[in-house]
Amino acid sequence: MRTPSGTLVSRFTMELVTALVTGSIGAIVCYGSTEFGIGWGDAGPEPGYFPFYVGLIIVLASLFNLFMAFKHYRDRVEEFLTGEQAQRVIAFFGPMVLFVLVTSYLGIYVGMILYLVGAMVFQGGYRLPKAAAVGVITAIANYILFEVWFQVPLLKGPLEPLIGIH
Amino acid sequence: MDNFSNLMDGFAIAFSMFHLALMAAGVLLGILVGVLPGLGAPNGVSLLLPLTFTMDPVSAIILLTSMYWGALFGGSTTSILFNIPGEPSSVATTFDGYPMAQQGHATHALTLAFMSAGTGAMFGVVVITVLSGWVTEFALKFSSPEYFAVFLLTFASFIGMGSGSAFKAIVSMMLGFAFATVGMDGISGNMRLTFGFPDLVKGISFLVAVIGLFGIGELLQTMEEGLRFDGIHARVRIRDVLKAIASMPGHWLTLLRSAIIGAWMGITPGGPTAASFMSYGLAKRFSRRKEHFGKGEPAGVVAPETADHSAGTCAILPMLALGVPGSATAAVMMGGLMIWGLTPGPMLFIERPDFVWGTIASMYLGNVMAVVLVLATVPMFAAILRIPFSIIGPMIVVVCFIGAYSISGSRLDLWLAVPFGILGYTFKKLGYPIAPMVLAMVLGDKAEDALRQSMIMSKGSLGIFWTNSTLSATIMVLAMLLLFWPGVSLIIKRLRKPAVAATA
Structure with missing residues (x-):
């Protein structure tokens, strides 16, 4: 060896x-x-x-x-x-790829909420309500920043029209 | 005094409430981007660029350059307080900045860093103001062969002057050119290298590449090392700030030397990173307090910071006047210029003097504003780094992908950012330089056009670059010298060695 x-x-x-x-x-x-x-x-x-x-x-x-x-x-x-480094990189990279996968089908807002909540609950050890709050607030903040202020439409999926956002 | 009256017109354009607000916003966003791991100046500018597509070009460039200043300051902040350089160009600042902060002189180190950075930037803007008229006159003599020769000079200097393997730099750069040719060919209208994918017709955007290479690649690397912020609490006390400012004149020689090194490295594409290291090295060599360097010597903070900002500022000059960016960030900004419908190069000074001089004037104002804002907000930004990474990390990822998507609203760009991230991570770990790839992607089309038009002029003979004019021949000689610099310097060493041995 x-x-x-x-x-x-x-x-x-x-x-x-x-x-x-x-x-x-x-x-x-x-x-x-x-x-x-x-x-x-x-x-x-x-x-x-x-x-x-x-x-x-x-x-x-x-x-x-x-x-x-x-x-x-x-x-x-x-x-x-090293094995340890690989674990850390995969723990970060894996969820990121999942986020891109979810985003390309369900839109960036849904992807963002699921990703943030997932990372906070499973990797950060936060409780679900707190994580959900952070995820939803981030999504709303991004919506206001991009769609309202800068008028840049971001990728939306099939779920946004259900709550009246196009 | 033509430049001076132009500059005054520029101030009239830049000095409006809207532009001042944009500067403040740009500087604050820039500090944020510079402080956060995985987001740096090239990346921040790429992320912000899609938001400026609908803006007036003057406002857009003010926003982007201000963000650049902010990012440079943010990088120095984390270097000093956390020993983590937010930018590659602020690595040299950690050598003495962090020890100073450890000894309880955080405020002193920060103030020195910001003041020297401001001085360096001011020096850079003055150089730009003085030189721009002259460079333009020079550049108006250019036709296709001269342009190609200048591009070659830029690329040769990256290959020959780089610290790592020249062949790795070549691979990185040529990959950039290859990515740039994907999509529709501007001259013939053919679809090149799309391999039947309709999404590739519009080409691969350099912005996606920057977001992947710099953003995701850097995040992966940060994760691998296991993130720990052992920060030093900074409370900015006014008395310490004033004391540090009062000590500035004592560093005049270091300031001047570093500013000149920075200006030189910024205009020739050596870049801010090389400038800051070189300046640190020279400051140490000429100092009477050599043994204090690395243990918290104030001059060790002043030197790299001055050179870093002087180079960063001067890199804007070749971008505006020749269309050849001196750093990765300048390359991204130049890509922005082309998207806004401006053609960087000497004609820009004649066709859009309002844009050029508005930009230059905004650099004076933006830097003063940046120094004040960064001093006022350091504690706040240092606090951001204390948010756990399991929250801030995914948020940075989300911002990167929003940036990738917003370039042209394409799903493919989301997926392209991932392989570019892996590429960036691998390249960085193996010592492949990344900046040449970005530069080649931005300049690819222009360099190719210049080459093809020159070939048409000469009916296929490569000799045209040598025979077209003395100017192009001179540039070609310089380019060849730089390209083969490792070999040339080796020969010089070999020739001198026997002589040294004989005298010894």
């Missing part, structure tokens, strides 16, 4: 994964650019010219980063994320 105890993901693994991901994005960009010509047309460079070379540079630089990862981090014991 090279990795120190508690290490979930090593720096080396993460360097590799990141270089591979950025390299693949570069490859996708190159591939996408070939659809409409990457050479020289009647009116100068074709639309794919610029993105193609940008993609190519991404691929080459990612390959270099991959190489550097092997050179620098392969034998080095350095963690990217």
Whole structure:
């Protein structure tokens, strides 16, 4: 075992994964650019010219980063994320993704109330009435700020019309 | 004295009740954003930008620049009181600011920080006022090859002068360019890189990227470290404030040196973060009290703060005059300018002098207001950080996603902010710089147009950047020098090493 105890993901693994991901994005960009010509047309460079070379540079630089990862981090014991850190990050990130999921179906106000109440009750250890009050007040404050003062409509779902807000 | 009369006109525009109220609101929101973890100046400006779409451009830029000043001040506050830099550029302030606060000199440190920051910013605005006429004249000589050369210079300086791996900077920047090309091509009208998704036709907004990269990415990082605020209670006493102000003239040399470093780093895209570190380092080297640095030396607060604000202010000049922003926040503001229908660049000074000089005049007023407001409200904002994170954290998340949605009212933007958040978190931990990506996303279309138009002019020869004019050739030489700076400096070191060894 090279990795120190508690290490979930090593720096080396993460360097590799990141270089591979950025390299693949570069490859996708190159591939996408070939659809409409990457050479020289009647009116100068074709639309794919610029993105193609940008993609190519991404691929080459990612390959270099991959190489550097092997050179620098392969034998080095350095963690990217410990188990404890991962728990904290997931405890924050998970509810956030749920919030976005709920929001895209039920609108941002419902999502916001559920998210705040959930986080306060399950993570903050507050009682439900207090959490509910904070959630609802936040939603109303945002409604007044955005829809009334700045006249920026926010995402609404199927529930708002039931209480007469469109 | 042309600049001076223009500036007076600018004051006439900026000095209205409405604009003063906007400045106050902007500064207060900015302090809030600077104090809260996960929200910084680039992010705050991105979140506020959609609200300014319906405003008059002068009012809009006043609101955004004021928020920028506020955010810079907010960042210094948390550095000193909590040892948590609210902004990357206020990291150097923690070195001596926090020890000062621990020793019971919190008010002294805060006042020094705000006063030096104000001085630095004032110096920056004066530099802008003096230089802007000259820069414009210079920039009017530009055509496409020169523009591309300037863009190249900007990007080269990020790659060559960055502290981390140059290839990581290249990946980050080129990803920014790639994201910028998604959507409709401005020249041919083709749909590029949409892969059949109708939602991608309008492109990927740089605002979503900023909210994800800076906001969510930073929150994830804050969470991972486990959040603890061991704050020092600050009670601002007037007597201490006055005493600190009285000690300011004694720091004149540090102030001047730091302000000049800041101005230089702000105009060339070194940015406020590099400026504050450099200024701290130089202040330490030239100080007679070297051993006191890091243990609560007042000059160690004065130096980074002055340079930070001087650079932050000066970064506005290349944005207005050349259309090349000197920092991530300036890049976001420039994106805003384009959304309001203005074209940043030399023509802006001729077509919209009211806008340019109104902005510059508002910077004088906004900074004075910011110093007063921040001194008055520090205890209040410090109290905000004592609200438990299980409440404030989700609220910050909600604000970020409201910001993402309000850019164009698109559900897709909500989902795009999430991968950008993961990207920001990973990149930051692995030492990929993020600012180049934002810069490339904002400038992508303009840089591409300049390149393609130059290619049309030269019928496909890359030689045009060298042969079009002495100006473009000079800029190209500078760009190449910066791009290969790590290699060049290595060669210089190698050449000098034998000589040093021989004398030793």
